[in-house]
Amino acid sequence: MEKKVSLAVIKRLPRYYRFLGDLLDNGITRISSKDLSLKMNLTASQIRQDLNNFGCFGQQGYGYNVELLLNEIKEILGLNKTYNLVILGAGKIGQALLNYNKFEKRGFNFIGIFDIDKNIIGSELKGIKVQDINNLKAFSKENHIDIAVIAVPVANATDLYENVVSYGIKGIWNFSNTELKAKDGVIIENVHLTDSLMTLAYRLNSGEFVEE
């Protein structure tokens, strides 16, 4: 890709992917940017602009071919590959993620789960044995890990992150309530649940229905 695409646009792509997948499941094979805009609550011009970023141009009087567009977005998002993930922290969040079967459907495979708690190490969760976090270094040498899911308490998150990066893992999905320091070549995606809840509180208070 030659030009940088803003994160705001990228963050909308999975949503396009979801909507287009639903359309195709319902036998809809083509759609105008106007109809898509009504469904997605975006303006038609916003949709055209977003998709133009990736060279997807609808045809005048025809609109978009849903399947082609879906495949295009799939490729852009890198969902034509599979990814190996490890979960660090076998608590409620870690277990919830492990049990969420949508991820595997999209090519995200959990290959390991790690914890520091001796009471849980050795037990099996969804067919995967919980390992001691001290095994992660050796495990990362034997297995290619694309993404580490950080699902430990905030107090342990930063040190763990430093270790994970030193093992050569490039993707971080961060559920700890802290911001991890950006490093060259490492991609961090944060899920700040408290921020999301605070945003909801704000919108409840202000009665504002602004949308992205």
Add this chain to the structure above:
Amino acid sequence: MEKKVSLAVIKRLPRYYRFLGDLLDNGITRISSKDLSLKMNLTASQIRQDLNNFGCFGQQGYGYNVELLLNEIKEILGLNKTYNLVILGAGKIGQALLNYNKFEKRGFNFIGIFDIDKNIIGSELKGIKVQDINNLKAFSKENHIDIAVIAVPVANATDLYENVVSYGIKGIWNFSNTELKAKDGVIIENVHLTDSLMTLAYRLNSGEFVEE
């Protein structure tokens, strides 16, 4: 507030709140927009622009008073009040949220948890008895509920959402992997974990380090 503030700005406020809280905890009582920008990885002009939206102006040569700014944002976000939440779905996600103690610190109190599974109804989670989802209507008459957390499988989410809204609950924190139809007077905040993971995959593939 007289003018509409974009959701993008609102979504940054909790992050400001977190950073400023950390500063204050570390005894830092004032900060320039430049120093704040370095910490937060935003431009100084972005910060000034964001905060100007809410009438927070730093003083030339002094910067921002951290405590005043923190209190201002707290009030804007509505965190000087408390909120009553119910969790709908006592599975892993529901339990993870119930166990996350940061929420109570911010004034978000879980007052009920509901499920359809007879095996879990009646058991106690963190001191709260799991109720039959059919009790929600009566419960919502006896208790003021600000926010319903939808943590049920996608197949049940839409019907449940319709019920919740008919009971007069105005805030929806949606963890089901579907988009709920916007309704007048109802605020929906979505946590789409699959979208977040797909965004991470995209960024890993493209090697892009764009930030919002």
